[in-house]
Amino acid sequence: MKPIRDVGIIGYGAYVPRYRLPASEIVRVWKGGDGDTPITEKAVPGPDEDAATIAIEAARNALSRAGIPPARIGAVWVGSESHPYAVKPTSTIVAEAIGATPETQAGDWEFACKAGTEAMQAAFGFVASGMAAYALIVGADTAQGRPGDELEYTASAGGAAYIIGLADESLARLEGSYSYVTDTPDFFRRPGQEYPTHGSRFTGDPAYFRHVLAAARGLMEQLGTKPSDYRMAVFHQPNVKFPERAAKTLGFTDEQIRTGLLADVIGNTYAGSSLLGLTAMLDVAQPGDRLLLVSFGSGAGSDAMSFVVTDKIAERRDRAPFTQDYIRRRKVIDYGLYVRYRGKLKMH
Amino acid sequence: MAIPQNWRLQNQRYRLTGEVCNTCGAKLFPPRDVCPECAKPAYEPFQFAGKGEVYSFTVLSEALAGYEAYEPYPVALVKLQEGPLVTAQLTDVDPQDVHIGMPVEMVTRKLTEEGEDGLIVYGYKFRPVLKPAVNG
Numbered sequence: 001m002k003p004i005r006d007v008g009i010i011g012y013g014a015y016v017p018r019y020r021l022p023a024s025e026i027v028r029v030w031k032g033g034d035g036d037t038p039i040t041e042k043a044v045p046g047p048d049e050d051a052a053t054i055a056i057e058a059a060r061n062a063l064s065r066a067g068i069p070p071a072r073i074g075a076v077w078v079g080s081e082s083h084p085y086a087v088k089p090t091s092t093i094v095a096e097a098i099g100a101t102p103e104t105q106a107g108d109w110e111f112a113c114k115a116g117t118e119a120m121q122a123a124f125g126f127v128a129s130g131m132a133a134y135a136l137i138v139g140a141d142t143a144q145g146r147p148g149d150e151l152e153y154t155a156s157a158g159g160a161a162y163i164i165g166l167a168d169e170s171l172a173r174l175e176g177s178y179s180y181v182t183d184t185p186d187f188f189r190r191p192g193q194e195y196p197t198h199g200s201r202f203t204g205d206p207a208y209f210r211h212v213l214a215a216a217r218g219l220m221e222q223l224g225t226k227p228s229d230y231r232m233a234v235f236h237q238p239n240v241k242f243p244e245r246a247a248k249t250l251g252f253t254d255e256q257i258r259t260g261l262l263a264d265v266i267g268n269t270y271a272g273s274s275l276l277g278l279t280a281m282l283d284v285a286q287p288g289d290r291l292l293l294v295s296f297g298s299g300a301g302s303d304a305m306s307f308v309v310t311d312k313i314a315e316r317r318d319r320a321p322f323t324q325d326y327i328r329r330r331k332v333i334d335y336g337l338y339v340r341y342r343g344k345l346k347m348h
Numbered sequence: 349m350a351i352p353q354n355w356r357l358q359n360q361r362y363r364l365t366g367e368v369c370n371t372c373g374a375k376l377f378p379p380r381d382v383c384p385e386c387a388k389p390a391y392e393p394f395q396f397a398g399k400g401e402v403y404s405f406t407v408l409s410e411a412l413a414g415y416e417a418y419e420p421y422p423v424a425l426v427k428l429q430e431g432p433l434v435t436a437q438l439t440d441v442d443p444q445d446v447h448i449g450m451p452v453e454m455v456t457r458k459l460t461e462e463g464e465d466g467l468i469v470y471g472y473k474f475r476p477v478l479k480p481a482v483n484g
Contacts, residue, residue, distance in 0.1 A: 018440045047417045048439055048457040052470065056456045084468055093470060097362040097456050099395075321479045329478060331442075343417075 001121075001177050003128030008170025009307065010068070010134070011163040011316065013061025014279040015054050016266050016326035019044040023153045025335045030148040038239040042156035042267025044333065045142045047341050049157065051080040052090045054272075055140040056097045058161035061320035062136065063098060065171070066163040070099040073163070074132025075123060076106045079115025079139045079271045080159075081189075083108055094138065105132070112187060113236055114297030115139060116160070116271040121177050121303055123164040135164045139271035146195035147344060154239055156267025158326075160275035171316050172282060172291065172307040178219035180211050181301030188299065198298075204242070207300045212236065212246045215302035216294045223306055227251040230306075231289035234260030234277030236296035238268045246294075259284060265327055280323040287311040354469055359393075361471035364454050366432065368394035377432040398454030400428040400474070407443040414460040422446045426474050440475040451477045 021044050023037030045054070055078050063070060076095040083090045091106040105126075109119040116139015123135035140159025145151030167173045186207030189196040199207070212235055220226060227233075233256050235243040240263050247257045260277030269276055274295040281291050289309040296302045339345055359365040366377035371388035375396070383390040405424035408415075415421070422438040424446070438446060439457055452474035459471040 046440060046457075048459075048473065050458060050468075052468075053455070053457050093362075096358060097470070099363060325479045 001179070002175070003124055005128040006167030006173060007124045007128045007164060008167045008173040008310075009162050009282075010165040010169045010171060011062040011064070011066025012171075012279050012282055013058045013063070013065065013161045013320055014158075014276055014323040014326055015058040015061070015140070015160070016043050016158040016269070016276070016323070017045045017049055017054070018329055018331050019046060019341065020330045020332050021335070021338045022332060025338070026153055029335045038150075038153050038241065039264045039267055041265060041332070042154060043158050043269065044338055044341055045157040049142065050084045051078070051082045051140045051142055051159070052084050052093045054142070054157065054159040055080075055090060055094045055138040055161065058138055058140060058159045059094055059098050059136055062161040062163045064320040065316045066134070066165070067316070067319070068134055068163065068165075071103070073100040073134045073136050074104055075126055075135035076100055076104055077109055077119035077123060077135065077137045079109035079111070079117075079119045079137070080141050081110060081112055081115065081270055082142045082144070098136075100136065111301065112297040112299050113238070113268070113270045113273055114295040114301060114303055116275045117293070117295035117303040117305070118297070120162060120164070120275075120305070121179070124174055124177065127164050127166065133165065137162050137164065139273075139275040141270035141272055143268065143270045144195055144342065149195070150200075151196070151198060154263065154268040156269050158266055158269035158276055159272040160279045162275070169312070170310055171312040172285075172309050175290075175306040175308055176219060176223050177303060177305040178215055178222055179301060179303045180215040180218060182211070184210075184300035186298045186300055203238075203298070207298065208236070208238065208242050208296055209246060209249070211300050211302040212294050212296050213249060215304035216246075216250050216292070219292075219304035219306055225290070225306065227256070229290055230256060230292045231285065232259050232281045233257055233292035233294070234274050234281060235294045236274045236302070237261060237263035237277065238273075240264050262323070262327065276323060282309070282313065283317060283322045283324065285309040285313055287313060351467060354467060361459075362456055364396040364398050364472050366394050366396055368392045375430040375432060377428065377434055396428055396430055396454075398472075399477070400426045400434070400452055402438075402446060402448055402450040402452060403427040403433055404448060405438070405446050407446075414462070424452070424474065426452055434472075437473045438475065439473040453477050
């Protein structure tokens with residue numbers, strides 16, 4: 001899919017909370033101290049953080065890089081599976097906080113871990129059609145895993161924001177996008193339930209790999225590109241093993257996915273995951289570099305997008321903190337403090 | 349606090365919007381419509397940059413009702429770059445690391461929740477400067 005008018009990313013911003021829970025803490029508490037872990041540590045939101053506050057900081061960073069007045073943003077779309085309210089948009093809180101209100105469209109998006117890329121695709125169409133000069137999209141989550149469940153090792157917090165505009169203002173131009181979606185119940189959460197249910201091994205081949213591989217192949221076939229045409233690539237990262245295997249199966253090298261592969265040190269930031277991989281790649285990309293992003297959302301589907309970085313990257317990337325600045329800012333907490341911060345203690 | 353009262357304070361709380369005096373140019377926070385410097389009307393909105401330094405601080409170990417989740421937490425008088433002193437909670441910092449003169453920046457965070465079925469109140473807090481921006 002490619003819009004009739006050329007569009008792209010004019011600003012981007014990352015956010016990762018300060019706290020880290022080492023996977024060894026979960027092993028200590030739940031496995032007697034002995035066991036393999038899918039990642040080294042994950043980012044944990046502080047007690048005053050949620051998907052809205054994460055989205056606000058990422059959005060402010062994106063605005064700083066874009067250098068546009070917030071009042072010109074014609075859509076504020078926030079993708080998350082941990083919206084702070086069941087009814088009341090996160091997007092209006094973000095829009096108000098950055099000064100985009102009141103003359104703007106706003107809405108919340110949901111599709112498990114690909115809620116953000118889904119909003120991004122729609123924003124490309126919205127801007128290309130002339131419905132808005134600029135659109136802001138965010139993927140942000142404070143994901144929860146049931147205590148002791150394998151999901152608890154990786155379910156983390158973070159987010160990324162992008163301001164979409166026309167190609168001539170872009171620091172990365174969209175070449176095309178491709179989506180692959182089926183009804184696959186690999187992971188879900190029913191209304192009122194605190195924690196999600198997942199299909200364990202079923203989350204692999206029929207879910208993650210089927211959709212990620214098909215979307216990546218579909219996009220490259222449509223564009224006539226091949227893995228070696230890309231300087232860097234990011235695949236949704238629920239852990240380290242899945243994106244590594246997906247990359248290898250498609251013919252990407254470890255070098256190509258290294259920059260965007262953050263799960264080992266921040267966990268799975270859900271709607272933020274592939275979008276944070278892209279901010280990390282943009283932080284170091286050079287004009288002319290081609291970048292691939294492939295998201296995955298349970299339920300299930302993948303969005304694949306191809307970008308070419310422009311010479312505008314150099315003047316804009318220093319206007320806000322880098323993804324690695326947030327990753328380096330870390331305070332390790334133990335399982336007890338994690339339980340307190342995540343509100344897992346029943347106080348009343 | 350009732351829903352309308354929280355809602356009225358949104359602009360100053362979410363993004364540190366104050367006022368500037370049309371007569372003497374003083375920057376006001378919180379907005380109060382009358383300049384404390386020259387007593388003339390001051391209605392013009394002014395967007396503060398959110399940068400400043402810790403002027404003084406204390407650490408609360410007996411939190412106010414609704415703030416127990418953050419206990420113990422530092423509260424500071426922050427001297428904004430543009431002049432005003434603002435009282436605010438500090439976040440993303442350990443109380444023992446706070447010091448007078450520490451450069452801080454504004455972030456929008458959860459202030460409190462009005463019960464499990466009530467409003468989530470967001471507003472400004474300050475944290476140690478993450479990284480000085482190079483090109484503003």
